[in-house]
Amino acid sequence: MLYSSTTPEQKRIAFREGLASGRIQQFPGAFNPLSARLIEDKGFDGVYISGAVLANDLGLPDIGLTTLTEVATRAGQIARMTDLPSIVDADTGFGEPMNVARSIQELENAGLAGCHIEDQFNPKRCGHLDGKNVVDLDTATKRIRAAADARRDPNFLIMARTDIRGTDSLDAAKDRAKALVDAGADAIFPEAMRDLTEFQAIREAVDVPILANMTEFGKSELFTLDQLASAGVNMVIYPVTLLRSAMGAAERTLEIIKADGTQQGAVGAMQTRARLYELVDYEAYNRFDTSVFNFQVPGSPEHTTQQAPSAVEQESP
Numbered sequence: 128m129l130y131s132s133t134t135p136e137q138k139r140i141a142f143r144e145g146l147a148s149g150r151i152q153q154f155p156g157a158f159n160p161l162s163a164r165l166i167e168d169k170g171f172d173g174v175y176i177s178g179a180v181l182a183n184d185l186g187l188p189d190i191g192l193t194t195l196t197e198v199a200t201r202a203g204q205i206a207r208m209t210d211l212p213s214i215v216d217a218d219t220g221f222g223e224p225m226n227v228a229r230s231i232q233e234l235e236n237a238g239l240a241g242c243h244i245e246d247q248f249n250p251k252r253c254g255h256l257d258g259k260n261v262v263d264l265d266t267a268t269k270r271i272r273a274a275a276d277a278r279r280d281p282n283f284l285i286m287a288r289t290d291i292r293g294t295d296s297l298d299a300a301k302d303r304a305k306a307l308v309d310a311g312a313d314a315i316f317p318e319a320m321r322d323l324t325e326f327q328a329i330r331e332a333v334d335v336p337i338l339a340n341m342t343e344f345g346k347s348e349l350f351t352l353d354q355l356a357s358a359g360v361n362m363v364i365y366p367v368t369l370l371r372s373a374m375g376a377a378e379r380t381l382e383i384i385k386a387d388g389t390q391q392g393a394v395g396a397m398q399t400r401a402r403l404y405e406l407v408d409y410e411a412y413n414r415f416d417t418s419v420f421n422f423q424v425p426g427s428p429e430h431t432t433q434q435a436p437s438a439v440e441q442e443s444p
Contacts, residue, residue, distance in 0.1 A: 131161035133210040134349050135238040139282035142240040142297065144299075145172055146263035146284075146314070154326040156180055156366040160208040166369075167209045173240070174209055176202045178216035184370070191249045194219040195230050201238030212240035212282065216366075220244045225267050231285070238252045241284030243316050243338075243405040244270050246291065246303070251343050255329045261291050266309035271408065275311030286338065287312035291390035300325075301332040308333050314361070321328030323358045343360040343371060400425055 132136075145152045154175040156162035163174045179189035179420045181201055187193065198215065206213035211282065215234060220227030234242050246267035248260045261267070267289070274285045287307035290302040304315045314336040317329045327336055341349055355363055380393040401424045404410070 128408050130207040130208045135206075135235075135240070136280060138206075138210070138212040138238075139168040139240045139262070139280060139284070142214070142284060142435070144280055145212070146361055146389055151352060151360060152362040153352065154214065154364045156369055157205050157213075158252060158363060158370040160254060161406060162369050162373075163205045163209045163211070163213065165212050171211070172377040173211045174213040175366055176205055176206065176213055176239075177364075177370075178218050180289060180367055180370050181216075183367075188363040190261060193218075195226070195233060195299060197235045199230075199233045202234065202239055206238045207239075207286070213238075214241040214243070214286070215239050217244050217441055219249050220270050220274065223378050224273035227270050227273040231274045231277040231283070232279065235278060235280055235283050241285070241313075242274075242275055243286035243288045243314075243315075244309075245288040245318070246270070263308055267303065268306055272313050273305050283375040284313045285311060286314040286316050288316035288318055290318045292317060292321075292325070298324055298386065301328060304329055308335055312337060315369060316340070321346060322348070323354060326355065328359055328360040336361035338364060338385055340364055340366065341395050342366050345369065 133141075152172040153164050153172040155171055156175045156177045157166055158180050159178065166174050175192040178193065178198065181198055182189045182193050184201075185193065185197070196413055198217065198221075202213070202215040206215075217234065221230050231242070243323075246261045248262055267287075271285065271287050278285065287304075287310075289300060289303045289307065291303050293380050300317055307315060312335065314353060315329060315333055317326070318340060320326050320329070320339070326337070326339060335359055339347075339350070339355050339362070341347065341355075341363055342365070343349065350358075352363065380390060380397075383392045404424055
């Protein structure tokens with residue numbers, strides 16, 4: 128009820144243990160706090176918070192327009208709703224090395240288990256678009272070094288994302304990944320790999336966990352979990368999948384309302400009221416106020432009246 132019962136410190140330890148387990152970790156992308164709770168309910172390993180999703184949710188393109196305050200606030204709202212570890216896209220760190228350092232501490236304060244910082248110029252763009260530009264090696268390593276030096280919880284994971292494969296060779300990507308690890312990165316996010324052999328090449332180049340981005344309509348094929356595991360990938364994210372699914376459903380529903388004058392044709396595909404109340408744990412709030420959940424939930428499988436316990440029953444052990 129209310130928020131997670133697991134502390135951020137515990138989540139960070141669990142995240143580290145998951146990455147060290149030898150089992151590939153799946154982190155679907157949450158687009159709001161309730162979707163994070165759904166991700167947990169379905170048994171995933173963690174929650175990913177995409178910078179593109181945060182920007183798009185504000186009606187903005189993913190070009191670095193969001194601020195540290197916006198990202199830390201929204202990421203914190205999402206992270207606190209689940210017992211799972213949550214990691215967030217911190218773009219380029221929101222500025223120069225000193226800004227990167229502050230970003231890490233703000234994200235620690237917000238309850239995140241880790242973040243990734245990329246080596247693009249600002250304004251940046253989606254990693255699966257053409258025309259990207261990356262900073263020089265010195266600038267990229269300074270960002271990661273500042274991040275690693277600034278963290279106070281050693282279990283907060285600093286991941287370095289490199290977009291250099293979009294502008295240079297695979298060898299260049301391998302060399303940069305090695306340099307970023309030397310600068311203090313705990314994990315590597317090689318963006319826009321073209322096939323499994325490229326993931327394998329990064330795996331062979333570094334001895335830290337690596338992440339695969341399985342975003343739709345991008346440069347990479349949508350590999351299966353087994354395929355990625357066989358290439359040595361430790362973690363896979365599905366950053367915009369839930370937002371795209373939700374927005375697609377919303378658009379179809381609006382079209383039905385416009386065409387039919389009623390939403391009746393879309394109701395069968397909707398989440399029921401009963402399921403929504405289950406996800407927000409409506410009934411548990413009755414422990415604090417017996418008037419909160421003392422009604423019948425339309426559409427529930429049992430379709431039975433939820434009776435509030437009496438004051439005597441509440442006080443009984």
